[in-house]
Amino acid sequence: MLTLYTHPMSPCAQKVRxxxxxxxxxxxxxxxxxxxxxxxxxxxxxLNPAGVVPTLVxxxxxxxxxxxxxxxxxxxxxDTTLRxxxxxxxxxxxxxxxxxxxxxxxxxxxIQWPMVMRPKLMELTEAERVAVIAKVPEKARRERQQRxxxxxxxxxxxxxAVATYRSTIQKMEQSLSDTSWLLGKAxxxxxxxxxxxxxxxxxFSWTDLFADAPAVDRWYEQCRSRDSYQxxxxxxxAPDVLAKLQTDGKAAWPKLSQHLSATV
Ligand SMILES: N[C@@H](CCC(=O)N[C@@H](CS)C(=O)NCC(=O)O)C(=O)O
Numbered sequence: 148m149l150t151l152y153t154h155p156m157s158p159c160a161q162k163v164r165x166x167x168x169x170x171x172x173x174x175x176x177x178x179x180x181x182x183x184x185x186x187x188x189x190x191x192x193x194l195n196p197a198g199v200v201p202t203l204v205x206x207x208x209x210x211x212x213x214x215x216x217x218x219x220x221x222x223x224x225x226d227t228t229l230r231x232x233x234x235x236x237x238x239x240x241x242x243x244x245x246x247x248x249x250x251x252x253x254x255x256x257x258i259q260w261p262m263v264m265r266p267k268l269m270e271l272t273e274a275e276r277v278a279v280i281a282k283v284p285e286k287a288r289r290e291r292q293q294r295x296x297x298x299x300x301x302x303x304x305x306x307x308a309v310a311t312y313r314s315t316i317q318k319m320e321q322s323l324s325d326t327s328w329l330l331g332k333a334x335x336x337x338x339x340x341x342x343x344x345x346x347x348x349x350x351f352s353w354t355d356l357f358a359d360a361p362a363v364d365r366w367y368e369q370c371r372s373r374d375s376y377q378x379x380x381x382x383x384x385a386p387d388v389l390a391k392l393q394t395d396g397k398a399a400w401p402k403l404s405q406h407l408s409a410t411v
Pocket of ligand 1: 159181198200201212248
């Protein structure tokens with residue numbers, strides 16, 4: 148029995164859900180409410196000491212780290228593989244995944260956090276906010292969240308996040324110029340791991356970030372039209388929730404577009 152601790156808007160959880168759907172696996176979702184900080188409760192920290200989603204439990208085994216979970220699923224349930232055969236393509240796939248984990252993911256957090264988490268934390272008193280963020284186990288993430296709560300989209304992290312998104316998009320545009328998917332003809336974990344970061348742009352109507360990248364635009368439309376993406380990502384956004392996110396995103400766009408002009 149597979150159980151995934153997840154949140155609809157988490158790109159890391161979305162990539163695992165895409166893998167589960169691509170592999171046609173049956174699994175149970177446990178919703179971890181990130182805005183109310185359920186992820187920092189002692190019961191959850193026992194499963195995932197970093198206090199983040201996703202966490203996969205397969206029978207008695209607990210697996211954390213979204214990219215590790217995706218590779219675990221591919222090893223353990225190999226009927227539909229999401230990995231290329233050649234060693235060089237496998238290495239390239241892992242380079243994309245490493246880039247996502249180390250660069251794109253924190254950048255996505257920097258643009259998503261002020262929109263989704265900050266408003267919820269602003270309902271608390273300052274002392275309560277400080278106490279909640281103090282529980283974040285990892286120092287770099289704790290300090291980033293402090294800045295994002297204090298400064299919102301004016302935090303310095305936002306400008307560098309936009310620059311990282313842009314350099315990712317440029318690298319992808321080159322790779323996708325003559326192939327359907329990042330590693331060629333087949334959809335792999337590289338595509339599954341990158342697609343959710345474009346959902347974040349889509350949900351806030353920030354797709355102008357890749358308006359000058361036609362191959363990336365075509366690739367994202369292909370991702371969105373796969374059954375796995377519909378099941379694992381799109382279906383988790385009720386029309387009214389998506390409409391509200393897009394309205395909020397459009398209102399915030401002038402701030403992001405300032406940073407975008409600095410990168411093009
Ligand atoms: N490296 C981790 C990152 C996980 C992560 O940052 N998850 C975010 C959601 S996408 C989270 O749970 N954030 C909660 C918080 O920061 O308080 C992974 O890939 O699983």
